[in-house]
Amino acid sequence: MDNKISMDNKISDDRRSFIKKVLNGTIGGSLLLVFSAGAEIFKSPEDIPAQIPSLKNKEYEITKAHFAFIVDITKCIGCGSCCVADKREYNVADGYYRTWVERYLKDYDDNVYVDSPKGGLEGYQSPREDIDVKVRDTFFVPKLCNMCKEPPCVQVCPIGATFQTPDGFVLVDHKRCVGCGYCIQACPYSVRFLNPVTKTAEKCSWCYHRVRKGLQPACVSVCPTGARKFGDLNDENSEVSKILKGPGVITVLKREMGTFPGLYYIGARREVI
Amino acid sequence: MDAIQHISPYLISNYVFPNDIHVHWSMMIVLYPYITGLVDGAFIVAALYYVFGVEKLKPVARFSLIFALAFLCCATLPLLLHLGRPERNLNMMITPSPHSAMAGFGYIYGISMGVLVLIILFIYRPFLVEQRLKSKGVMEILYRLLTFDSTNVSEKSLNMDKKIIKFLVAIGIPIACVLHGYVGFIFGGVKANPTWSTPLMPVIFLFSACVSGMSAIIFAYIITKTFTKQKIDMDCLKILVNTLAGFFILAFCFEMLEVFSHTYLRSGYHHMVEGLLNGPLRDSFWKYQVLYFSVVPLFLLGFICLLPIKQWLYKFTAFITSFLLLLQVLFMRWNVIIGGQLMSKSARGYTEFHPEWFDKEGIVAVIIVMAIPFIILFVLGRIFPFWEKDSVN
Numbered sequence: 001m002d003n004k005i006s007m008d009n010k011i012s013d014d015r016r017s018f019i020k021k022v023l024n025g026t027i028g029g030s031l032l033l034v035f036s037a038g039a040e041i042f043k044s045p046e047d048i049p050a051q052i053p054s055l056k057n058k059e060y061e062i063t064k065a066h067f068a069f070i071v072d073i074t075k076c077i078g079c080g081s082c083c084v085a086d087k088r089e090y091n092v093a094d095g096y097y098r099t100w101v102e103r104y105l106k107d108y109d110d111n112v113y114v115d116s117p118k119g120g121l122e123g124y125q126s127p128r129e130d131i132d133v134k135v136r137d138t139f140f141v142p143k144l145c146n147m148c149k150e151p152p153c154v155q156v157c158p159i160g161a162t163f164q165t166p167d168g169f170v171l172v173d174h175k176r177c178v179g180c181g182y183c184i185q186a187c188p189y190s191v192r193f194l195n196p197v198t199k200t201a202e203k204c205s206w207c208y209h210r211v212r213k214g215l216q217p218a219c220v221s222v223c224p225t226g227a228r229k230f231g232d233l234n235d236e237n238s239e240v241s242k243i244l245k246g247p248g249v250i251t252v253l254k255r256e257m258g259t260f261p262g263l264y265y266i267g268a269r270r271e272v273i
Numbered sequence: 274m275d276a277i278q279h280i281s282p283y284l285i286s287n288y289v290f291p292n293d294i295h296v297h298w299s300m301m302i303v304l305y306p307y308i309t310g311l312v313d314g315a316f317i318v319a320a321l322y323y324v325f326g327v328e329k330l331k332p333v334a335r336f337s338l339i340f341a342l343a344f345l346c347c348a349t350l351p352l353l354l355h356l357g358r359p360e361r362n363l364n365m366m367i368t369p370s371p372h373s374a375m376a377g378f379g380y381i382y383g384i385s386m387g388v389l390v391l392i393i394l395f396i397y398r399p400f401l402v403e404q405r406l407k408s409k410g411v412m413e414i415l416y417r418l419l420t421f422d423s424t425n426v427s428e429k430s431l432n433m434d435k436k437i438i439k440f441l442v443a444i445g446i447p448i449a450c451v452l453h454g455y456v457g458f459i460f461g462g463v464k465a466n467p468t469w470s471t472p473l474m475p476v477i478f479l480f481s482a483c484v485s486g487m488s489a490i491i492f493a494y495i496i497t498k499t500f501t502k503q504k505i506d507m508d509c510l511k512i513l514v515n516t517l518a519g520f521f522i523l524a525f526c527f528e529m530l531e532v533f534s535h536t537y538l539r540s541g542y543h544h545m546v547e548g549l550l551n552g553p554l555r556d557s558f559w560k561y562q563v564l565y566f567s568v569v570p571l572f573l574l575g576f577i578c579l580l581p582i583k584q585w586l587y588k589f590t591a592f593i594t595s596f597l598l599l600l601q602v603l604f605m606r607w608n609v610i611i612g613g614q615l616m617s618k619s620a621r622g623y624t625e626f627h628p629e630w631f632d633k634e635g636i637v638a639v640i641i642v643m644a645i646p647f648i649i650l651f652v653l654g655r656i657f658p659f660w661e662k663d664s665v666n
Contacts, residue, residue, distance in 0.1 A: 095291075096291075112285055112286070112621075113286040114286050114621060115286060115288060152465060154372070155372045155373065156372075156463070157370055158369065158370055159364040159365055159370060159376070160368055160369075161364075176361070177358065177361075178358050178361045178362060180357070181298060181355075182373070182459075185465065186465055187465060187618075190292045192292065193292045194295075257465065273620060
C-alpha cells in the first residue's frame with residue numbers, strides 16, 4: 001500500500017518536472033530567437049565563425065600569415081586547463097610537457113621560489129606550505145614553445161627533421177627524426193623532449209593542425225581567463241596585432257639568446273626565465 | 274633545499290624545468306668523444322714519427338695506427354646506441370642539414386676512416402705482399418685486396434709509397450684535429466647550455482684527446498711488452514712521456530682557465546656554473562678530475578721527466594700516470610657532458626643522473642662498447658703485426 005502511494009507521488013513529481021522543463025525550454029527557445037547571439041548555435045557547422053578571424057571562410061595561405069602567441073601573466077590563475085587540454089589533444093606521456101604552468105612566489109627579501117608540480121597539470125589548488133616566508137608577490141607563468149624566428153633547434157637538427165614553416169611555425173617531421181636529442185640540448189626554453197613511445201623529438205606546435213583549420217590552439221580555446229591569446233599579426237584587427245602594436249610592456253623570454261621568440265608575455269617580471 | 278641555498282644565493286627553490294629532469298645525452302655520449310679522442314691521440318703519435326720524423330717513436334708508430342683504426346671502427350657505435358631511431362641513422366648522410374654541426378659527422382668520420390685505412394695499407398704493403406705470396410685460398414684473396422693486387426715491392430715503388438704515406442699522414446693530422454675539434458664544437462655550439470657554450474670547448478676537447486690517446490698508447494705499450502716479456506724501448510717511452518706531459522699541461526691549463534677566468538669575471542655564467550661545480554659535480558670534478566687524476570699525474574710526470582730515476586721506477590710511474598690520465602679524460606668527458614645537463618635551463622636548479630646497469634645506454638652496454646675495440650685490435654693484430662721487429666723491414 002505504502003509502496004503504491006510513493007510510486008503515485010513519484011509519477012506525479014516526474015510529470016510536474018517534465019511540464020516545468022517543457023515550459024522552460026519553450027521560454028528559453030523563444031528568447032534565443034529574440035537574441036540573435038544565442039541563435040548562433042542553431043546554425044550548421046559550416047557557418048560556425050572561425051576562431052581566427054583572418055582565416056574565416058578563407059583558404060589557408062601559408063605565406064600570408066604571421067602568427068604570434070601572447071601570454072598574459074596578469075590573467076593566468078594557474079588552473080591547469082591548458083595543460084589538461086594539451087595532454088588530451090596530443091596524448092602527452094606522463095613526465096613530459098609540451099606546455100606547463102609555473103608558480104612564482106617572491107618574498108620581501110626578493111628571493112624567488114618557483115615550482116611546477118606535474119607541470120601544473122592538476123592546477124594549483126593550495127598554497128605552498130613548504131616555504132616559511134612572508135610572500136610579497138605571486139603569479140603564474142605558462143610556458144610553451146617560443147616558435148623562435150631564429151630557432152636553435154632548427155639550426156642544430158642534423159637532418160632537417162625540425163623545420164620552420166613560412167607562417168612562423170617550428171615543427172618536427174616525426175617520420176624523419178632520428179632521435180639524437182640535439183634539438184633538446186639546443187632549446188634554451190626546454191620545451192623539447194624525446195617522446196618515450198615514438199622515440200623522436202617532440203614539442204609544442206601551437207596546434208598547427210587546428211590553426212590550419214582556422215581554429216585556435218587547444219590551450220587558447222580552453223583558457224577560462226583569456227590569458228593565452230593567439231592570432232595573425234598580418235591581420236590588423238586581430239587581438240594579438242592590437243596588443244603588440246598598442247601600449248604596455250610586452251616582453252620575450254631569454255632575449256639575450258638571440259632567438260627572437262614569437263611568444264610574447266604581458267606582465268612578465270624580470271624573475272621569469 | 275638548504276644544501277642548494279648554501280651552494281648559491283641565486284638558487285632559492287632549486288627549480289628545474291619539467292623537461293629538464295631527464296638527462297638526454299647520457300653514458301653513450303660520454304663514450305663518443307672519449308673513443309674519438311683515443312683515435313686522435315694515437316694518430317698524433319704515429320704522425321710524430323711519419324711526418325715530423327721523430328725517429329725514437331718508431332717502435333710504437335705502427336701500433337698507434339692500428340690502435341687508432343680499432344677505436345675508429347667503434348666511434349659510431351655509441352652514437353647509434355644513443356639514437357632514439359637508430360634505423361634512420363643514414364638520414365644524416367641522405368638529407369643533411371647544412372646548418373647543423375652534427376650533420377658533418379658522417380663525412381668527417383668517413384674521410385678520417387678512409388685516410389687511416391690507406392695509411393695503414395701503404396705502411397704495411399711490403400709485409401702484406403710477402404704474406405700474399407705465402408698464403409693460399411681465402412687469405413690470399415684477403416691479401417690481394419689489401420695490397421691492391423700489386424706485388425711490386427721494388428725500391429722505386431717503396432720510395433713512392435713513402436711519399437704517399439707522408440702525404441696521407443700530413444693530411445691525416447688536420448683531419449684528426451678536425452674530427453675531435455669538431456666533436457668539441459658540437460658541444461661548444463650549444464648556446465643554451467652555459468657550461469658547454471664556450472669557444473674554448475673544441476680546444477679543450479682536442480688537447481684532452483691527445484692526452485687520452487697518448488696515455489692509451491703508453492699504457493698498452495708497457496702492458497703488452499711486459500706480459501709478452503719483450504724489451505721496452507726506453508728512448509721511445511721517454512719521448513712518449515715527455516710529449517704526453519706537454520699536451521697534458523696544455524689540456525689541464527685550458528680546463529682550469531675556463532673555470533678560473535669565469536670565476537674571476539663573476540659573470541652570470543659563473544653564478545650558474547658555480548653551484549654545479551660545487552654541488553652535484555663537487556666530487557667528480559674537483560676531487561677526481563682535478564685532484565686525483567690531474568694534480569697527482571702532474572706531479573708524477575714532473576717526477577719522471579725531470580729527475581734521473583731507475584728504469585723500473587720510470588716504467589712503473591709512466592704506467593700509473595698514463596692510467597690516471599685515461600681516467601682524467603674520462604672524468605672530464607663525464608663532467609662536461611653529464612654535468613652540463615645536470616643544470617636546468619631554468620638556471621635555478623639541478624637534476625640528478627644515476628646510470629642504470631642494463632639500460633640501452635647503461636653500464637653493461639658501456640663495458641661492451643669499450644671491449645669491442647680491443648677485440649678488433651686483437652683481430653687486426655693478426656693481420657697487421659704491431660711491433661716493428663715482426664715486419665719484413
